Amino acid sequence: MTENLYNIILGFCVSASILFTLMGVLQLSKLVPEEDREFMDPLPPFLDFIWPLARIVAYYGCSRIPFSYLESVEERLKRNGLGHMMIAEEFIALRIIAASVALLLGYILITLLAEWNPILYIVLPALGFFYPDIWLRDIRKKQVDAVLRTLPAYLDFITMAVEAGLNFSGAIAQARTKGPAGPLVIEFGIVLRDMRSGIPRTRALKRMAKRLDIHEISSFVNAVVQAEKMGSSMAGVLRIQAEQRRSERFQRAEKKAMEAPVKLIGPLVIFIFPTTFIVLAFPIAIKFIQGGYF
Secondary structure, eight states: OHHHHHHHHHHHHHHHHHHHHHHHHHHHHHHSOOOOOTTSOOOOHHHHHHHHHHHHHHHHHSTTSOHHHHHHHHHHHHHTTOTTTOOHHHHHHHHHHHHHHHHHHHHHHHHHHTOOOHHHHHHHHHHHHHHHHHHHHHHHHHHHHHHHHHHHHHHHHHHHHHHTTOOHHHHHHHHHHHSOSSHHHHHHHHHHHHHHTTOOHHHHHHHHHHHHOOHHHHHHHHHHHHHHHHTOOHHHHHHHHHHHHHHHHHHHHHHHHHHHHHHHHHHIIIIIHHHHHHHHHHHHHHHHHHTTOO
């Protein structure tokens, strides 16, 4: 009877604490200024669920972070294509939330195992804190791969449009219409927007190269800027750039094809070879057992 009463009181206290926590979060969320996301990129589905909490943590917990650190995080977000999705404070808030969730999971795991292990209280929050960085690096890798894969096609479209008589702005607009989907659609759109707002073409292209921070894009931008300064044929420069980027893409594909057999050695040794040996040795072992050798 005493144990049942204790469990009832404990359950009531836990429920009350969860209720008061939710009420506090709701009250704090009302004090956070509303976010206008009309001109921002949509959030991934898994961020939609925790975004109000991230906004609260960013507003109340990340306001006193040094500006130099916030600026470095902002540069990373822009370089990885997330500059129009979130600000630096919100990304840091996601790191704090991930660390807190990992700590909670560690507590639940220790409770279920009924075994005290303080290392989990250190390792899991650290993994949770750095998980957004891993996610950011994964986005960066996908962005670079997408840019390198679609860049030759865009250069071909721009070259054909320039040779057909369009100016450089019109050629980029045609490339965005006909080109494959990917990050370059957004980046060339930003370049056109900058040029329409009065920014010189060379500066708009250099801003794109700085945002992406990819060698092939920087080479393309430098070639276009140099051709404009020297008065060279823009179509010829673009044609050379398209052929060079296509040749580099073929070389990257050839390199990955040559690396595939080396990467297959690990799975072969760990999974396939032992399974093959077990299948081959099983009949032999059965015969030895039936013959009385064991």
